[in-house]
Amino acid sequence: MIAATVTAVADDKKLIADDTKVTPATQASASAASKSWAYLPITNPTEPSVKQKNWVRTPIDAFILAKLEEKNLKPSADADRGTYIRRATLDAWGILPSPEEVKAFQNDKSPQAYEKLVDRLLASPHFGERQGRRWLDLARYADSGGFQNDVTRPNNWRYRDYVIKAFNEDKPFDRFIQEQIAGDELFPTDQEAKIATGFLAGYPDNPNSRDLVQRKYEIATDMTDLVGETFLAATIGCARCHNHKADKVSQKEYFQLQAFFANTSVDEKVPLAKGSETLWDEKYQKQQAAYREATKDIRAKQKAILDSIRDVAYKYHKERYLTDSREAIFKPESEWTPLDRWVNFRLKSVTTDADIVAFLKLSAEDKDSAEFNADNIPKWKEYEKLTAELKKFDKLKPASGSNQITTLTELNHPDSPATNIRFGGIHERPTDEVQPATPALWAGPKVEIKPTETSSGRRSALAAWIASPENPLTARVLVNRVWAQYFATGIVSTVSDFGRAGQKPTNPELLDYLASNFIKQGWSVKKLEREILLSSVYRQSSEERKDALKVDPDNKLLAVYPRKRLEAEEIRDSLLFASGEIVDIVGGPAVFPQVPSNLGAGNLWQEPSDPSDLKRRSIYTFVRRSVPYPLTQTFDPADPSHAHAKRDVTTTPLQALTLFNSDVVFGWSQALAGRVIREAGNNETAQLNKLYEVLFAREPNKAEAALLKQFLNSDEKLIEGKASNGKFEVALPTGLTAKTPINPIRAAAFVDLVHTVANSNDFAYRF
Template structure:
């Protein structure tokens, strides 16, 4: 087969190395090889750990240098001639030579010089520095190398309002363009004005076939079929293209295409990574939520409200098809990060997880690198550390919940029926249980003990006031009431969470009853991973109606914040009678049982019995997902140099100080106020960031080339007036994403060819070599997932169903390790790539070869490398061989009597949206003749594989 491929590539013009149609004038936007790394390859950074860049330096490296090195190696006291308080000093090195070459040996105590002299660095710090050095030691240019601002000093940066990204929006005047200039909308006027100022013009419009293929891939991520191409080419109506755009925006595949871009921003994955790559249960439901939101053109401001605080909105949305609470489901956004299985330092792990949430929130929504302010005031932007910890307190006051996201209204109606029938059943039950004590069910909203789910909502009495008065509750006195999650129906799920407390005693003691329930101690707010190796934080409740002691031993975590939660995922129940702290173990068991309505009571009330049966049925298979729930508001103290064990002053919860917003005054986390601030004073920045992302995905480069960094260290916009006009138009349109798509893809700027006329090419090379002024369209490579989807579409194996649980990815025999799942089918059952499970430790080789981003933080612009591995994957990966065979079989099946020219024409239309020219027909004929007539299917399979390997298949001109 390899010989056939080589022959095909030769005969078809070496198509791995050139694009048949639409070559670019220059290669600025084409893939480039990755930058060379330092010679210290033994410590080369792993892709799975995320990038080693300026942000990595600010968040991880600089705090170590300040703490461990700069006391002796600074501009005033440079021992050994080495200064490590500035980039210039590091690059210059010391008396012994360049620091980059010597530090790995010095830090690892491998030579005569050993630093720090008082003892080798802890392994975690050593790993950070070695990884940084191996990556070439990126160190951003210092504004003032001699100073390192501390959280307590005034921030030295230029006033915020002087930076373009933080200024209010003012709708710019659309430039005046001479009559007769071919423009479609104001976008073209802004672009053309810049071009004409340097003597350039827009490139000619792309031919119809190229344009159709481009807009199909951009809007739905699939190629047009030969039939769709013919229909467009034969449609001479002036609005033929506009109607295609409207049809694609209305396609359900539009949501699949654009959801993937958002998932890159929120580091979407379905496992936690680390050692065992445990599942994030039901994470795929968030993916489907995003697809539905894009398809429905959910206004972007509402979309963001739901991501940040969907559980706190007064008007939650429900999906009419699935019945899921869309607003609640959106908050899974916060929980998609990686997680350590069993952290040795739980407090540091807590800080790192919240840091990831702040980092993703800042980059994805605000286009700001907020994580740089964890250890010190931001070096470039007006973001003091206090702002970072104001956000930290909001997120630390929120709680993870894996719970019911179904529409509660059907259950409410059934519970209303039960409420109306309750008196008779309860009186009978009370007679039969004697003096066991009243069940006084739970809580009013706003009390410190917090509930989740419908099991609680139809009770009137309140048992919690005497518990709340002392924090966790101690031994309840003055009554016998207690919460019972199964009092109405065991099928109902429920959660009960205590206030946050500081661990000051050896034991936490609960007296509980129940079955198929769980009690968990949530240490530092984020105990997400099951079966911790240090043990004891999760305990099953499955001993039935008898109250028994359940004891948590807390001696390993004195002084750390925690709360306790009881979970009933239905069917099952729990009841809790007491909760208190102690320095000794509890007394002997009492043998007391939880009073429950006996079955005899139900038999005397057939109506209630029927209601319960209906309720049990309604509770089965209700959707569940990881979501955010509010906890009691609690301010965080500032971490000195980012260390959670070195605490500074308390910081009130709130938003960034550069955007004036009311302080958080609610008793909850403050996420609702955060959402209001993001869409209030920060609205201009939010709009600029998102329209820039749209622009980038349509042109290959944003108006701001650093889409995740609109701060002073990012790039300035190439067309600032156009950016502001788009942002203002976005807001005015009601934050309609589809409206912005229409504007962009209908513009004459978007519809340009990627190839320039010879007369303009030389001038363009001189005045706009990187095409920043958009004198032509950019040549763009298909992303890994879209390449795979295009292959499936062309071969005829694409399954176009929407949504549902993910398909396990295909894994080769070489992909081994802990947590390895069973390999999925080679073609993923034909599902689109967005429905392949994203397992952090086991990403498909096809994806990683084509720059699929490791899902650890926001990636607003994927890398586009050009390395031999990609050609080898296209050539050797069994997926391409299999699909080439399916494509050949499809041709034989659908066109059994077709001539060679007819089949070849169909193949070229499907793969390239064009017909083959005579030379290509002749080359294909000669290629096919190399195979005996008995191997006709093999010959066409080889030819199909050659077309998959062509650069024209891989690129969008």
């Protein structure tokens, strides 16, 4: 049993870490660590007094207005209702509002119109999909492992659905933290909490790595960096190789933090709890049963062949590992240390029949190999023949899914492998052993580790420390991330770096108001976002103002609402929604939408198994680390290889070319054109108005309407000229019935117009 209260603090000259008690030296140096704003206790600032009191709709506004009045600036006028509902729907849902929703809001004259809109947005399952996508960026979520083979992880979608569900249910954020870091320890009978640990288990992985001890170090490193960056906005990874150059975090403290994960393994083969099956699971199990029944004879013959060489093949496979791994692998189980236990569990997890097949092939084909065995030649030929027969049944296989979950585990042991400082961060150069502790700089409560019979209790202790209301970082970091989502830039612009190398908050009083209120309101993300959405600062117009530009060129004071380009998924999903073809299903295994035929991804990108797969929201698109989805890749999506805190916003010719040349996007334009004609009728002015209502939540002004009609006229002549030679096939709107009278040439021009308008900045930006 291990019992420790771990405290560590730093002074200007040195970093002191005591693994068992608080010393006078650490107490004396505490003030040095607390001088930086980020590590001071969260305050509850008083709402400032302002002159323009009628502008203050929520306390947020008072904090913003006080800073503006200091610079003799006034806030901007409210945006019109169409702009507001488009902005809020995109921010809260990640898709456009419908024209009917826009009109209902514009016509609602009640004093609670905005409240009713915001409450509707927060109550929708789309809220979880949008907020979930933002969290998955931080969790470096993917449906595959990465590295050269980039193997599929069939259970990962369960973590994605857990995240969506958590935000939709407004799971308290402190509970959300604890489940993701230590759900298996804290709530061992709760399957949902176990699935939540997919946050840590989602690291890029190479199952073919032949150094299992080094792989353990790399996995623990990933987990350490992820927790520090995501929950605490700390660039802790810098201290792995040397003392942090900016923040007072020593290399020793880095490995003390890593020690919290020393006893952590990942089990990807935990059976799904009976009674918890979803419709997706039932479908998978039914298809899997049909496939296994149809192929049982073939698979039995294959198994018999592999069983005949399994022992020698497995011995050969184990001998391929490096020295320190082999020491653990060939050691009797009765002599296993905690590290040996981890290594052998990892070996079992990554070893499959494919390794036995590889040996069979080698021993049958490579005559120069010491493993060559002429008796295996007919076995290999027969195995190849059976494999070819088996492929004929591929269509019966479930396209995706599993009947298992992935979760962290401590393998029912409380004792942990040793954690050592690594000289220069190099795995092969271990030095002193360290015990779990948090960096002194981060302040916060004491960390108390309480092991159980089956677990070290280390991650539970870390989760409790991070989720504590006494922790000065956690709430500040989260509210700052949410603020950045709505205003393009955080109150601290370096959203994942609250250290000395990061930026200071532009409005520290507002940051602490949001953080303290967040904790008071039960760590409720929905209440936090509701207050932001209903604030006057969020309602402001984004029209440029020369007076504000002169005083505050970077708009740090928010006298003007910041415009922002839509993110990759918002662009795709809004086009799909506008076309009327979106399939609105929440959750389930990842899907494979259509990709260009020349993508060259081979088996890494499957053909869509269901027509509806083409039209699901982007959050459900399979995230293959080595093969990004081409349609969204040019619009700066998250990189799933590491925690992605803030989307880049680039402007490149490829973005316009992607939308313009994509057959998929053009197909949506045809569908949108058909939708507009169906809903607006044959009146061309009504059609143009409807198009703008769908895409921009407004009607075109006179200049725009004139330009649109000019485009139609010129494009009609161009198409007519090409069609007259008989070699040009016009692209017509889709979804129209035979009873809908249209001029084919004019209708084709209208498709081109829709395609062009959908490729405009007015569509791609949120104003």
